[in-house]
Amino acid sequence: MTRPAPLQDITVIDLTQVFAGPYCTYQLALLGAKVIKIEPPGGEMTRYGGAHADLAAQGLGLAYCTQNADKECVEIDLKQAAGVANVLQLVRQADIFVQNYRPGVAERLGLGEAAVRSANPGVIYCSISAYGGEGPVGHRPAYDHVVQAMCGIMQTTGTDATGPIKVGAPYVDYATGLNAAFAVMAALRERDRTGAGQTVDVAMLDTALNLMANNVVTTATTGNEVAKLGNEAASRAPSSGCFAAKDGVLIMLAANNERQFSDLCAVLGHPEWSSDPRWSDPRQRVQHQDALRAEIEAALLLHTAMQWEALLDAAGVPASRVRSIGELLAEGQPQARQLLAEVAVGADDTAVSLPSIGFRLNENSLQPRCPPRKNGADNDKYLM
Secondary structure (H helix, E strand, C coil): CCCCCCCCCCEEEEECCCCHHHHHHHHHHHCCCEEEEEECCCCCHHHHCCCCHHHHHCCCCHHHHCCCCCCEEEECCCCCHHHHHHHHHHHCCCCEEEECCCCCHHHHHCCCHHHHHHHCCCCEEEEEECCCCCCCCCCCCCCHHHHHHHHCHHHHCCCCCCCCCCCCCCHHHHHHHHHHHHHHHHHHHHHHHHCCCEEEEEEHHHHHHHHCHHHHHHHHHHCCCCCCCCCCCCCCCCCEEEEECCCCCEEEEECCCHHHHHHHHHHCCCHHHHHCCCCCCHHHHHHCHHHHHHHHHHHHCCCCHHHHHHHHHHHCCCEEECCCHHHHHHHCHHHHCCCEEEEEECCCCEEEEEECCCCEECCEECCCCCCCCCCCCCHHHHCC
């Protein structure tokens, strides 16, 4: 089957760096777009970071590789008028322009929306920023962990004993990249419909709030803050949440509805719990949740987390023992979904596993085809 390439006739000018912006343009590249990545002399800072020292020394660090395969790379000094002129020349043949400078910086460089649209009225101009430009904090710069503090997610993560805890991955960055790619696709469709250039404005804070929509709706509607849940389920069902098994490994349960609760009781060897007056309906379970959780905790100490996971799976009760990334990769589920593609990177053809697109299109997992390139690798092709 021919690999789908819905954006094969689309050209993207990529003036982004770090994670959110490059992850947006990476999605577009995986969809078949030609992405021309423009970097300052020496390249963006993520080229020299990440866990693989040899690749970082070559300017191809893992922190860069993760979201920059399938792109052509051009080195341009935007502090020089000639550099800005070079970018505007490239824009004339492009469909999409993406930048993630702090609000106002692109304009000062001469690459704001007005300047870019004067070079190409039909271009889709996408700005990615921390807070969007408007509002009391719109002007501020930020990184993922700063937005995590701003958006409220840290106040609901952890417990009263631990205090607020940051999520252990830059999820706001990557979600913002996906959100921006989604917005750009919508803008392309609107341009197809109207023939007019489009403006896309994506903010990290907006994305973070969308990712916790239920919490935001609850507080905005009732005025009540959402309490720290620790490892408890968002449903707050007493029969859901995190419990320790015999081997000390934690297992996360989700027995939220009546069927799941009844099946959980049966798997734990206590079918009578589901008819016990204290726990026979959801309201009673909440009222007597301490006793119920004590019984579940005691029952789970009879087997290991892996054993319980298999038993609960057979019964159709959602559950998973707490895994590391390495454990998950060793089990093969990401490979079965083709979520990673091994690409040879750098002078020694180092095998690097890079992310594929996060969905199937006509049964295809769209994987990177070309490795990340050195800074300025395509200067001769695009600069006269």
